[in-house]
Amino acid sequence: METDSKIHNTQACKVSVLAVKDALYVLNGKWKLPLILVLSEGPQRFNEIQRTLGDITPKILAKELRDLEQNDFVERKVFATTPVTVTYELTPYSKSLDRVLDELRDWGLQHRQRIMKAEPK
Template identity: 80%
Template sequence: METEKSFIPHNNQACKVSVMAIKDALYVLSGKWKLPLIMVLSEGPQRFNEIQRTLGDITPKILSKELRELEMNEFVIRQVYPTTPVTVTYELTPYSRSLDKVMDELRNWGLQHRQRIMK
C-alpha cells in the first residue's frame, strides 16, 4: 500500500496538475493502436503494408488516421521517395524516444498481467 500512497498528491492544486498531465498524455496516445504502432516502428522505418501486416487486424483507414495523428504530434516522420511507384516509409522521431520508459513499463506490466490472468 505504501507505493499507492506515493501517487496521491498532497493538495488539490497538485492533484489538478497531475490530472491535466495524464489527460494530455492520454489525448495524444489514446486509442487501441497508437502504442502498438509506436512499438512496431521502434524496429525501424517501415512501409504502410509492413506496418499493417505486423499489427494484424487494423484497417487501412484506421492505420492511416493513426499515422497522421502521430505525425501531427511529432512522434512519426513520413518519408516520401521519388521512385516509380512512389515509396513511402514511416519512422519514429527522436522525440518519440521520450516514451521509451513508458513503453518498457507498459510492456512489463502487460506481460505480468497476462501471466496473472492465465493462471
C-alpha cells in the same frame, strides 16, 4: 496548516490529472502504442506496418499515422522512385516514450501472469 497541505495536495492532484489526460489524448486508442512499437524496429512502408499489426484497416492505419505525425512521433518520408516509395519512421521525440513503453510492457506481462494464475482450471 492542515488546510494549506490539503490545498497543495489538491492542486498537485489537479496538475497530475491534467498531465495524464494530455498524455492519454495524444496516445489514445487501440493502435497508437502498438504502432509506435512496430516502428521501433525501424522505417517501414504502409503495407508492412499493416501486415505486422494484423487486423487494422487501411483507413484506421492512415488516420493513426497522421495523428502520430501531427504530434511529432512519426515522420513520413516520400522517395522519388517509380512507383513513389513512402516510409514511416519514429522521430527522435518518440524516444521520450521509451521508459513509458518499457514500464507498460512489464506491467502487462505481470498482469497477464496474475490473471492466468487466477483463472479456474
